[in-house]
Amino acid sequence: MSLFAVREKSPRRREFLTQLRQFGCDVIDIEPEHRFDGEVVKIGFESLSRELSTITGWAREQFSTRPINSRIGIVCPHIGELAQQIKRSFEATFWDCHSIDSIVHIGSGAPLRETRLCQDVIKFLEWTVQTLDYSEVIQLGRSPFLPELEIPEVFTNSYHERFDLQYYLGKQNKELKAKLQSLTLLRGNRNRSVNEWVDLLVRALKVLGWENHKDVTVNQQARAEILQVFSEVLKLSPLVGQITWSFMVNIVRVSLLQHTMKSESKFTPIQVVSREQSAGMQFDALWVLGNADTQWPPPMQPNAMIPLPVQREAQVHRVTYPNLLDWAHNLTLLWSHSAPRVIFSYVDEEQEDIQSEVAVSQLLATFPEATLSTLISEPGSVSHDHPWARHMKDENYINEYFSDFGTKVSQTDTRFSTSILRNQSQCPFRAWGIHRVGIKDQQAPYRFPDAIERGNILHALIQELLEIAKNQIGISKLTEEVIIEVITKVLEDRLDNLPRQFIDQETERLKKVVNQWIEFECDRAPFEVMEVEEYQEIGLGGVSMWYKIDRIDKLDDGSVLVIDLKTGTVNRGDWHLPRLGDTQMPLYATAVPDCKGLTYLLFNRGKPNRFMGYGELETVIKGIDGVSNKFQMSWDDVKQAWKVELENLIKSYFAGDAYVDPVRPNVCRNCHLMSI
Ligand code: SF4
Known part of the structure; x- marks a missing residue:
């Protein structure tokens, strides 16, 4: 044997x-025979990227000048972490090859944590022991590997802002609860053996559908590696005994994060191998990188799950410094005799984090320093870190291209909405991103009402009161009992899951707001309320869209006033032409042909209610100014100009206009597309 x-x-x-x-x-x-007694040198580099580009350039030169069956070796520490960077460097050096896989074998797979399956499993494990915020949960819900969790794309505000798996399960219907019954065991302080926990975890992942993903190859390998990690974890069973689920999650999580996937080994002329793999291998040329003083010998890496004294007593290798030094010394000796020419390299730079100069390892002290020109025939070719870097500017390998247009919207597509109109006016790129590409803003579920929800509550409250009192006299006769009854109804409809104390406070606050509003309405000239929050449809520019006006009043002289309730900061300057900052009110003016005035009714905290608008009504209503000063046109001409602008916006949306052009800088402040 x-x-x-x-x-x-x-x-x-x-x-x-x-x-x-x-x-x-x-x-x-x-002991392996020391076949070679050739030249051994060392060389320092100022950065890892320079070191890698030199090594790949050197490997290409060796490959081109040596006989066909030669074996060129590269020994690399942390090969799992560097694998992608090494691969990219080889791809750039062998830019004329269709694929480098037949030339270079990087003897380590990627870290398991880089696979989507592993990331999703880790996130799921974390969710079983801690709360996640809604966006993390939604991200988990998009996992193709855990479909049976049935996580929705949007959460209602009956959910907390952060919640754990058990909270989520508690809010599901009977069928889903029954299906995911086994997940309820992954919790709590009950102690179980590692075997039991692993068994429950594997069963839970099966229930969640991790075996059903259609990309069989990738998924199968990652799943097999995860199962292997689980079986490694099982070996800890006799050491750790009975443990809680949280402790188990810690162990599995750390093990998954540290695991590197296996790669298929195959014969290629250039072999990139780890330090451990390289022991005893023979090459025709060998380069060993990562030999700075801080990297070689490497730090001790005892098993984090086994007490150190136990490991020392069992003489686990590399858990004492003498043992580690002995191993590193022997391996250095072995490498130096593994090829006719051996090059050791190290990165000789000031590391920002430790603020000290890194020198070469003392284990290489006896080897002479080499210069780049003795190792590679064209040192200039690697002096730019990346073989393509020097061409970039001169030869225009990269061209920048901007397009202000998306594709046109189909002529047959006549779906349109007031929000498309507003976004197209505020920033065409935003309209394109949201309504054409579908990048929706995700609202976090919230427990207590935010500013928008408070605004909605006020709208609902005023609507209910105006259903009862349709004119100024009716409003003035609203009694405290009626007001409290309406407030209670509105709050119960929307905030029934909130504490009683909060509802009481909110009732008091709204009572004050309503009384102040009644005062304001009674101070005005007489009016009748014609419509409150009614949906209407308008045809404009070849499309139709639905809109809802908060309120339309008929004044004593028969003229019509359109009113929009606002609780936040607004500016009627948004209605000024040539470019509209907000299309809502100009659209209402177009939709209600006999309207003689448009106004916001402001509900600003701590201030009396007031109107802010434009129209023909300035002489009779405070806060509503005539248009002649600002627009230099008559009221009817302003309405016509708004209509033309709205039609132009519809046309530009259908033509695919998507240029980045916010109407004013603060539009971007609340835009979720900022990161794009
Ligand atoms: S961040 Fe500003 S420029 Fe970008 S899409 Fe939003 S509004 Fe337009």
Whole structure:
């Protein structure tokens, strides 16, 4: 029987060899022959990217100048973390090859944590022991691997802002609860053995559908690796005994984060291998990187889950410094005899975080320093970190291209809405992003009402009161009992899940707001309320859209006033032409042909109610100014100009206009597309 690569003898390997001896086998240690006594040099680089681009350039040169069956070795620490960077560097160096896979083998797979499946499993585990905010939960709901969680795209405000898995399960219907019954066991302080927890976890993942994803290859490999991590975790069972679910989640999480996926080994002329894999291998040319003083010998890495004294007693390798130094020294010696020419490299730079200069490892002290020109025939070719970097500017490899237009909207698509109109006016790119591409703003569910919800409550309250009192006299006769009854109804409809104390406070606040509003309405000239919050449809510019006006009043002289309730900051300057900051009121003016005035009715905290608008009514209503000063036109001409502008906006949306042009800088402040 031959065993290879057993230079480092773990407790299990030692036990195995002891057993062999006890069964009467002769166990003979054979050290690899030192075949080469060639040149060994070292070289420093100012950055990792310069080091990598030199190595890949050197590897290409070796590959081109050596016989076809030569083996070029590169030994790399942290190969899992650097694998993608190394691959990109090789792809740039071998830019004329269709694929580098037949030339270079990077002997380590990617870290498991980089797979979507692993990330989703970790997030799910975290959700079982802690609350996540709604956007994290929605992200988890989009996982193709855990479809049976049935997480919706939007949460209503009956959910808390942050919640855990058990809270989520508690709010689901009977069928889903029954289906996900097994998940309720992943909780609490009850102690179980690691075996039991792993069993429950695997069953839970099955129930969630992690086996059903259609991308079989990727999913299968990641799933197999995760199962392997679980079986590694099982080995801790005798050491940790009975543990809580939170402790179990910690163990699994750390193990998943540290795991590197296996890669298929295959023969290629250039082999990038880890330090451990390289022991005993022979090459025609070898480059060993990562030999700074801080990297070689590496720090000790005892198993985080097993007490250190136990590991020392069991003589687990590399848990004492002498043991580690001995291993590093032997490996350095082995490398230096593994090829006719061996190059050790290190990054010799001031590391920002430790503020000190990094020198070469003392284990390489006896090797002479080399210069770049002795290692590579064209040192200039690697002096830009990336082989393409020097071409970028001169040869225009990168062109910048901006387009102000999206594709046109189909002629047959006549769906339109007031929000498209407003967004197209405020910023065409925003309209395109939201209504064409579908990048919706995700509102967090909230427990206590925010400013928007408070505004909605006030709208509902005034609407209810105006259903009871249709004119000034009726409003003046509203009694306290009626007002409280209406407030209670509105609050119960919307805030029934909130504490009684909060509802009482809100009732008091709204009572004051309503009394102040009644005072304001009684101070005005007489009026009749014609419409309150009624949906209407308008045809404009070849499309139709629905709108809802808060309120339309008929004044004593028969003229019509359109009123919009506002609780936040607004500015009637938004109705000024040539470009509208808000299309809502100009649209109402177009939709209600006989309207003689448009106004906001302001409900600003701590201030009396007031009108803010434009019309022909300035002589009779305070706060509503004539248009002649601002617009230099008659009221009818202003309405006509608004109509033309609205039609132009509809046309520009259908033509695909999507230029980035906010009507004023503060439009961007609340825009969720800012990051784009
Ligand atoms: S952030 Fe500003 S510029 Fe960008 S889409 Fe939103 S409104 Fe337009």
